[in-house]
Amino acid sequence: MPKPTSYVCTLTEEQIEQLRGALDARNWSFSEAPYAHWKAKQDKTNVVAYCSGKVTVQGRGTPDMVQFILEPYILGEARYGYENILAETENPEMFQPHAGIDESGKGDYFGPLVIAAAYVEEETARRLLEIGVTDSKAIKNDRRIADLADQTRDLLRGQFEVIAIGPAAYNRLYAKIGNVNRLLAWGHAQALENLLERVPECPRAISDQFGRKETVIRALKERGRAIKLEQRTKAESDIAVAAASVLARHDFVRRLEFLGKDAGRTLPKGASAKVVACAKEIGQEGGEEALGKVAKLHFRTTRQALGLPPLD
Numbered sequence: 001m002p003k004p005t006s007y008v009c010t011l012t013e014e015q016i017e018q019l020r021g022a023l024d025a026r027n028w029s030f031s032e033a034p035y036a037h038w039k040a041k042q043d044k045t046n047v048v049a050y051c052s053g054k055v056t057v058q059g060r061g062t063p064d065m066v067q068f069i070l071e072p073y074i075l076g077e078a079r080y081g082y083e084n085i086l087a088e089t090e091n092p093e094m095f096q097p098h099a100g101i102d103e104s105g106k107g108d109y110f111g112p113l114v115i116a117a118a119y120v121e122e123e124t125a126r127r128l129l130e131i132g133v134t135d136s137k138a139i140k141n142d143r144r145i146a147d148l149a150d151q152t153r154d155l156l157r158g159q160f161e162v163i164a165i166g167p168a169a170y171n172r173l174y175a176k177i178g179n180v181n182r183l184l185a186w187g188h189a190q191a192l193e194n195l196l197e198r199v200p201e202c203p204r205a206i207s208d209q210f211g212r213k214e215t216v217i218r219a220l221k222e223r224g225r226a227i228k229l230e231q232r233t234k235a236e237s238d239i240a241v242a243a244a245s246v247l248a249r250h251d252f253v254r255r256l257e258f259l260g261k262d263a264g265r266t267l268p269k270g271a272s273a274k275v276v277a278c279a280k281e282i283g284q285e286g287g288e289e290a291l292g293k294v295a296k297l298h299f300r301t302t303r304q305a306l307g308l309p310p311l312d
Contacts, residue, residue, distance in 0.1 A: 005062045006130075008151060010053045010054055010141075010147055016053070019049065019055070019074050020038060026069070029041050029042065035051055036049055045065055047065065052147065053143060055070075097203060099117055099119045099120075099192065100243060100245075101188050101207040101244055102136075102208060102235070103115045103184060103188070104252040106180070109296060110294055111167070112166045112167060113170055114162065114252045115187040116160065116162045117194070118152070118160040118240050118243040119199045119202055124155055127155050131148065133152060134242050136245040142253050149249075149250035152247060158198060160243070161192075161194040162248065168292060170296055171296065173186075174298050184211070185218075185219050186219045188219075190219075193220065205229050206231075207230070207231055207235055207241065209231045253269075262293075262294075263282065271299065276301055279295060279302070282305065291305060
């Protein structure tokens with residue numbers, strides 16, 4: 001199998017300087033490029049180090065440049081060209097046409113619940129693996145998430161769907177449905193239905209195991225009930241689910257930032273002591289009404305923020 005002639009990764013500023021030194025020592029020629037620290041060229045291979053931290057390698061010399069310079073001297077790992085071979089050996093179904101569904105924000109007190117669905121075929125799956133798409137929970141850097149989300153959207157070419165349920169809408173839905181898994185099932189079904197409007201030929205969809213599959217199936221409409229729905233543990237190991245995970249997380253982070261600006265403060269992620277402290281500040285200033293604009297009220301954090309005793 002021929003190795004691809006393009007490669008993308010994200011480096012720190014220190015690593016970008018190290019890479020420049022390594023290329024300079026090998027007589028690469030340097031020039032300027034828009035939004036970039038520098039651009040380097042040798043023969044028909046180009047390397048661009050963007051100010052965002054993204055580094056692209058393109059051209060026929062990409063395999064040699066990545067395997068003999070970038071990986072051993074900068075990244076300290078060898079993976080180029082092996083991701084797809086290993087993945088196809090372990091999970092050949094991942095390269096067949098299908099959709100993946102995942103969510104972000106379910107365990108975060110502040111911010112929306114975001115559900116994304118992504119459709120992949122063989123070539124798309126390979127390219128997503130090449131750029132490093134993986135379960136968003138394994139990526140701690142928001143800038144890296146944003147970079148991967150941009151590339152993922154480009155590769156999917158519109159064959160994805162992202163649904164965001166803001167805190168106010170989430171609280172109304174929860175009051176009506178009364179169960180997080182049922183609410184999540186509704187969101188998964190809606191995201192899948194919307195995706196199927198764009199890709200009606202999609203034969204199956206995969207999501208993580210979060211409740212009874214029948215709950216999602218009941219929430220699907222006529223179009224969605226025609227496809228095979230799979231729920232499995234660690235579904236994010238599938239590239240379509242991983243792509244959905246990245247898209248959902250990026251949208252969650254972006255919307256959480258907007259909510260924080262409206263609230264005049266930084267809203268922390270998760271459900272930590274920092275979250276409780278921030279919730280208490282908001283609760284003291286505006287009570288439950290203010291919290292309901294930025295948070296999921298059914299979390300026990302709400303009672304802590306309002307100085308109420310726990311229910312259990």
